[in-house]
Amino acid sequence: MTKEYWNERYAKGQTGWDLGTASPPLEEYIKQLGNKDLKILLPGCGNGYEALLMAELGFKNLTILDIAPLAVEQLQNSLRNYPTVRILCEDFFAHQDQYDLILEQTFFCALPPSMREQYVQKMSELLKPEGKLVGVLFASEFDKAGPPFGGTTDEYLQLFSPYFKSEILELCHNSIRPRQGNELFVKWVKKDL
Numbered sequence: 001m002t003k004e005y006w007n008e009r010y011a012k013g014q015t016g017w018d019l020g021t022a023s024p025p026l027e028e029y030i031k032q033l034g035n036k037d038l039k040i041l042l043p044g045c046g047n048g049y050e051a052l053l054m055a056e057l058g059f060k061n062l063t064i065l066d067i068a069p070l071a072v073e074q075l076q077n078s079l080r081n082y083p084t085v086r087i088l089c090e091d092f093f094a095h096q097d098q099y100d101l102i103l104e105q106t107f108f109c110a111l112p113p114s115m116r117e118q119y120v121q122k123m124s125e126l127l128k129p130e131g132k133l134v135g136v137l138f139a140s141e142f143d144k145a146g147p148p149f150g151g152t153t154d155e156y157l158q159l160f161s162p163y164f165k166s167e168i169l170e171l172c173h174n175s176i177r178p179r180q181g182n183e184l185f186v187k188w189v190k191k192d193l
Contacts, residue, residue, distance in 0.1 A: 003067045003091075022049040023105050024174040025136050025185045030103075036060055038100040041126060043092045044107030048075045055082035063099070067091055093118065098128045104135025104186070109148035116159055124163040124190055133164065133188040139171060140182055153184065164188035 022030070030053055042051050042064040051064045064079075065088040066072050072089040079085050088095070092107070102123060111119055123133050138150040153169060160166065168187035175183040 003069070022053045023136055024176060025172040025183065026050050026103060026105055026134075027053060028174060029134060029185075030054055030057065033059075033101075039063075039098070039128075041065070041095075041097070041099045041102045042105070043095070043102065044110060045075070046071055046106065048078065050103055050105055051075070051085060052078060052082075055079060055085050060084060062086065063088065063097065065090055065092060065095060093122055095122075095126065097126060098131075099126055100128055100131055102127060102131070102133045102135075104133060104137070106136075106148070108135070109138055109150065111147075111149070113149055113151075120160055120163055124193070127190040129190065129192060131190045132167075133186070133190070135186055136172060136175075137184045137186055138182060139184045156184070156186070160188055163191055163193070165191055 027050070030050065036058050037060055039061045040054065040059060040063070042048065042062070045051055045064045045066055048064050051062055054062055062084070063086040064075060066075065067090065069089050072087060075087050079087060108116070108119060127133065137156060138148065139153070140150050141152065142148065142150040156169065157166065165188065166186070167189055168185055170185055171181065172179075172183040172185045175181075
């Protein structure tokens with residue numbers, strides 16, 4: 001799960017998670033957001049379709065990051081007309097800042113399960129008080145070795161509940177066909193610890 005591993009995946013076109021467009025559940029969520037000044041992070045964003053959508057919709061305070069230099073290079077090219085979008089090539093776990101909202105799309109499932117507690121702690125650290133972590137998680141375990149790595153609702157509740165209050169944790173009604181019935185839309189609100 002190193003920078004080299006992910007860079008090689010992009011170089012070889014081994015990006016089966018890439019939908020070629022924003023994830024429909026996240027697109028629907030983004031389009032209903034009224035405050036275009038929210039400070040937003042999209043970690044492990046790959047080709048950044050959600051970031052492009054948000055830039056097109058006029059969101060003014062976006063930071064996107066990925067560990068793979070090739071993915072970042074592609075992001076810089078696709079977002080060249082949006083100079084206010086901050087594009088970083090760095091390790092999420094080393095990132096320092098504070099956000100109102102973090103969008104999760106295929107980053108959590110790319111991490112080995114042994115890193116999930118560290119992920120949750122870092123998300124909590126990066127969010128402002130009452131900040132939100134919103135995204136899509138898989139709704140089942142997988143038979144094959146990952147990535148991607150799946151999970152269950154009970155596992156997610158146990159993992160996130162020390163740091164977050166669950167506002168939404170339900171099956172997506174608008175997943176793409178291959179993922180229908182296997183995606184959960186989640187909205188976690190940072191607890192006041």
